Amino acid sequence: MSCKTCETAVIGTAEQDKKLRESIAALQGDHSLVQILQAAQEIYGYLPQEVINVIASELHVSAEKVYSVATFYSQFSFNPKGKYAISVCLGTACYVKGAGEIYDKIKEKLGVEDGGCTPDGKFSLDACRCVGACGLAPVFSINDNVYGKVTPDQIDGILEKCE
Amino acid sequence: MKMVNLTINGMKVTVPEGSTILQAAREANIDIPTLCYLKDINEIGACRMCVVEIKGSPKLNAACVFPVAEGMEVITNSRRVFDARKINLQLLLSNHRRECLSCVRSGSCELQKLCRDYGVDDESIFDGLKTPSSIDDSATHMIRDNSKCILCRRCTAVCDHIQDAAVIGVNKRGFDTHIGSAFDAPLSTVACVSCGQCIVACPTGALQEKDDTDKVWAALSDPEKRVVVQTAPSIRATLGECFNMPIGTNVEGKMVAALRRLGFDDVFDTDLSADLTIVEEANELVERIKTGGTLPLITSCSPGWINYCEHYYPEFIDNLSTCKSPQQMFGALTKSWYAEKLGIDPKNIFMVSIMPCTAKKYECKREEQSVNGVPDVDVALTTRELGRMIERAGIDFANLPDEKFDDPLGISTGAAVIFGATGGVMEAALRTAAEWITGDPNAPVEFTDVRGTDAVKERTYKVGDLTLNVAVTSGLKNAKEVLESIKRGEKNYHFIEVMACPGGCVNGGGQPLQPASVRNNVDLKAMRAKALYSQDSDMAMRKSHDNPILKEIYDSYLEKPGSHKAHELLHTHYTQKSRFSGE
Numbered sequence: 001m002s003c004k005t006c007e008t009a010v011i012g013t014a015e016q017d018k019k020l021r022e023s024i025a026a027l028q029g030d031h032s033l034v035q036i037l038q039a040a041q042e043i044y045g046y047l048p049q050e051v052i053n054v055i056a057s058e059l060h061v062s063a064e065k066v067y068s069v070a071t072f073y074s075q076f077s078f079n080p081k082g083k084y085a086i087s088v089c090l091g092t093a094c095y096v097k098g099a100g101e102i103y104d105k106i107k108e109k110l111g112v113e114d115g116g117c118t119p120d121g122k123f124s125l126d127a128c129r130c131v132g133a134c135g136l137a138p139v140f141s142i143n144d145n146v147y148g149k150v151t152p153d154q155i156d157g158i159l160e161k162c163e
Numbered sequence: 164m165k166m167v168n169l170t171i172n173g174m175k176v177t178v179p180e181g182s183t184i185l186q187a188a189r190e191a192n193i194d195i196p197t198l199c200y201l202k203d204i205n206e207i208g209a210c211r212m213c214v215v216e217i218k219g220s221p222k223l224n225a226a227c228v229f230p231v232a233e234g235m236e237v238i239t240n241s242r243r244v245f246d247a248r249k250i251n252l253q254l255l256l257s258n259h260r261r262e263c264l265s266c267v268r269s270g271s272c273e274l275q276k277l278c279r280d281y282g283v284d285d286e287s288i289f290d291g292l293k294t295p296s297s298i299d300d301s302a303t304h305m306i307r308d309n310s311k312c313i314l315c316r317r318c319t320a321v322c323d324h325i326q327d328a329a330v331i332g333v334n335k336r337g338f339d340t341h342i343g344s345a346f347d348a349p350l351s352t353v354a355c356v357s358c359g360q361c362i363v364a365c366p367t368g369a370l371q372e373k374d375d376t377d378k379v380w381a382a383l384s385d386p387e388k389r390v391v392v393q394t395a396p397s398i399r400a401t402l403g404e405c406f407n408m409p410i411g412t413n414v415e416g417k418m419v420a421a422l423r424r425l426g427f428d429d430v431f432d433t434d435l436s437a438d439l440t441i442v443e444e445a446n447e448l449v450e451r452i453k454t455g456g457t458l459p460l461i462t463s464c465s466p467g468w469i470n471y472c473e474h475y476y477p478e479f480i481d482n483l484s485t486c487k488s489p490q491q492m493f494g495a496l497t498k499s500w501y502a503e504k505l506g507i508d509p510k511n512i513f514m515v516s517i518m519p520c521t522a523k524k525y526e527c528k529r530e531e532q533s534v535n536g537v538p539d540v541d542v543a544l545t546t547r548e549l550g551r552m553i554e555r556a557g558i559d560f561a562n563l564p565d566e567k568f569d570d571p572l573g574i575s576t577g578a579a580v581i582f583g584a585t586g587g588v589m590e591a592a593l594r595t596a597a598e599w600i601t602g603d604p605n606a607p608v609e610f611t612d613v614r615g616t617d618a619v620k621e622r623t624y625k626v627g628d629l630t631l632n633v634a635v636t637s638g639l640k641n642a643k644e645v646l647e648s649i650k651r652g653e654k655n656y657h658f659i660e661v662m663a664c665p666g667g668c669v670n671g672g673g674q675p676l677q678p679a680s681v682r683n684n685v686d687l688k689a690m691r692a693k694a695l696y697s698q699d700s701d702m703a704m705r706k707s708h709d710n711p712i713l714k715e716i717y718d719s720y721l722e723k724p725g726s727h728k729a730h731e732l733l734h735t736h737y738t739q740k741s742r743f744s745g746e
Contacts, residue, residue: 052346053743061329062323063345064330064332064344067332067346
């Protein structure tokens, strides 16, 4: 049971597509689905539906079987990351210091849910667990920049600096 | 076979090695409660309802997967066991939308029964946050309500292991765990075959057919409409179960009486168009063999199978018989030949079919299943929906007199009755083919070796000069094996019967629900099929082409099998679809 569309269509760029198919061919075997998913996420940054379909097709299983395994692990994302990937720490220390309010404020400002991305692809938002900077709680990061001891009223200013 | 001796609640039991404690207990006439376990389908030991004490084991063990051992001492009814089961039920209820008063499964819900059995009298004891969910009513044939799902996984197991579609599965984990499709897409947008086997597997009200009875009640009260009903071959063998009659009771006469009392203008029998299907399909088979057409010819009566073929094996579309299913042929004939006979506009005929099947709901909505924009069938109801209509109308089903179908479309043969069981279409076709090819009216009637519920039945028949290789299969995973063997060039068949549901229509996704406690212990398929074979053997006419009404219809209307008119009304075509979407 293979799918002609998935065999022929190019998913993402030609280079990404080539890498994906090579990874599947190299890893294919019993109990290799998680490794294939990791490789695919490495290539695309997330796991779009077309990629799940290709993996399913190549492994001769249904798309739901692949999706079911992928959703079991928190390491896999099904939404693209924005140009500015925001990650709000909701670990215990940050949470008691008001990270929940920071998180809600960003959600409201960007109009996205957890794991979502703005339609223009500029911002994506994720909640994460402890980043090891509890002394600076509450903490959030935009790409590799960490912002500590933030208050909700600073959010607008920080986001405006992202061009 | 090596036997093992053990005791259950102090009573000695001897069972074959490899049996589970659940099976051994059954031998001792003890039913251990189960929720996730469904014999041959879902054996994962997940729900922990079947926990028992085993002497020497510090923890409770799941009887459904724990193998017996020599000298084992099992206790199934201790206080500790009961307490554990009760807490399990309370925890399940804590995440269950409890609208038992209005739930379609009230009275047939396995969770509800266990709560009663275990004295769960405080349903709110562990109340708190519930897993967020929404109702998916996107599909034509069914509704999923995850707020009533207990995550037993019986539905996903049947979809995967038995029907090979696996369009539903377990998504996410922990508190967010839920049953759904890839990317949580609505069911109508994935390659679901509409077989409904998940519904008959579900212990609660999480899955149900889409109820179309309101449309039928509306038509019945519309004086402009002539409301015609047809009943599929298998309904007479199962409808009685809706009224607590023994499994395998043939209730044909009472079913007809009930339909008449519900107010249908004509009470007809799909068996007639089953006969018609045989005549058209046998003609198609002979033509294909004679002219070198695409072989093997594969039956097209089962809409779940048609969906599967279109989505997963489109390379076999040319092998499908172009014959519409009996349901659709019946509608087409009613809205043409019968409408002309009555002198009424086909648009004023409201055609209702009573089917063992949820895929029939999808089939009758297909665009190509209509003539001149008039759908062949307006509403397809499942056996369960008919049962509910009869109940609502207050008809005392068990005490109804036995009545006969109306003329002229209520006359049929034994060949049609057996359509409801796996192998029935094949046997009916062989009866006709044997006589047509040999010209001998005394050609054999019974082809008993295509009967039974084996995964794949292969036979070779010598009919006249012709050697006919046939195969019969049911359950889509089994169908897949047959198709793959053909693709590998290992098999060379002329004719194949495929039914989507294991055992055929008697075990269809629209049939009365039987709880796991019944399904795990009796052969439901065989018991229901027996009623059909017994009716067939009692009938005077047992070959489809002997049906006198068919002769009249061909003589006065269709001319001959495979004629232009027959093609216009009774044949159809299929479309390749994606295995990743509903289209």
